[in-house]
Amino acid sequence: MLVSYEWAMTDLVYLSIAIDGKIAVVTINRQDKLNALNLAVIKEIEQVFIGLSEDDDVRGIILTGEGKKAFVAGADIGELADLNRQTGRVQSKRGQRVFSLIENFSKPVVAAINGYALGGGLELALSCHLRVASRTARFGFPEVSLGIMPGFGGTVRLSRVIGLGRAIEMTLTGDMIGADKAENFGLVSAVFGSDDFLSDSKDFLGRIIRHSPGAIQKALRSLYFAQDTRTVEALVMENDLFGQLSGSEDMREGISAFLEKRKPVFKGK
Numbered sequence: 001m002l003v004s005y006e007w008a009m010t011d012l013v014y015l016s017i018a019i020d021g022k023i024a025v026v027t028i029n030r031q032d033k034l035n036a037l038n039l040a041v042i043k044e045i046e047q048v049f050i051g052l053s054e055d056d057d058v059r060g061i062i063l064t065g066e067g068k069k070a071f072v073a074g075a076d077i078g079e080l081a082d083l084n085r086q087t088g089r090v091q092s093k094r095g096q097r098v099f100s101l102i103e104n105f106s107k108p109v110v111a112a113i114n115g116y117a118l119g120g121g122l123e124l125a126l127s128c129h130l131r132v133a134s135r136t137a138r139f140g141f142p143e144v145s146l147g148i149m150p151g152f153g154g155t156v157r158l159s160r161v162i163g164l165g166r167a168i169e170m171t172l173t174g175d176m177i178g179a180d181k182a183e184n185f186g187l188v189s190a191v192f193g194s195d196d197f198l199s200d201s202k203d204f205l206g207r208i209i210r211h212s213p214g215a216i217q218k219a220l221r222s223l224y225f226a227q228d229t230r231t232v233e234a235l236v237m238e239n240d241l242f243g244q245l246s247g248s249e250d251m252r253e254g255i256s257a258f259l260e261k262r263k264p265v266f267k268g269k
Contacts, residue, residue: 012044015029023205060205107209158170162187211266215250253265253266
């Protein structure tokens with residue numbers, strides 16, 4: 001059963017939150033603008049993720065867009081038109097901060113991409129830990145056609161996900177790719193049909209959150225830490241995190257369940 005967050009209902013204009021078991025479904029709703037990002041939407045994204053970080057009952061998040069046309073079709077062009085060198089840096093820094101909040105989130109975040117994920121929308125999807133797509137999804141960085149470039153972390157994250165050569169091609173041509181090519185590139189983990197898209201996305205996330213929350217959190221931390229540091233330092237971090245998990249209740253429960261041939265019941269301790 002889906003349950004809406006009471007604290008969010010009065011404060012949010014462009015986002016909604018629904019809870020299904022241990023999964024929070026966060027939906028961006030500016031359908032008249034193809035769910036395009038403006039400063040108000042980015043602020044609400046930050047508010048929602050800070051709130052969800054404090055809810056121990058939520059084990060994972062699905063981020064999606066309202067309707068079938070777009071996940072997020074990009075940034076609000078009206079806001080971009082008013083930027084200058086100084087305000088451009090300010091806006092880029094704000095978006096980078098919020099998207100880094102998602103990337104560093106302690107619970108798995110899956111972008112469920114149901115249509116266009118262009119410009120800032122693709123950058124938002126890349127800040128999520130994993131991405132799944134409907135067959136109608138389209139991906140691209142069209143910024144060069146506007147005389148700009150991605151500014152919310154897209155040029156950093158895209159190359160890490162699909163490799164430098166393909167990232168350069170997508171960024172410099174501005175061309176869109178479909179869901180099948182995105183899956184082939186490793187940009188998305190799975191492609192689902194449109195009819196049961198959200199249900200399939202929940203099943204995908206459910207395969208992750210059935211495991212120990214502590215193990216997931218520390219594995220994510222180790223994986224991302226390794227992206228930004230030397231191998232020797234990353235190994236030290238992995239060693240420390242593995243040691244922390246080795247003394248946890250979830251570790252003992254997982255091993256006991258394996259030996260007893262039953263499903264483990266993890267408590268995040």
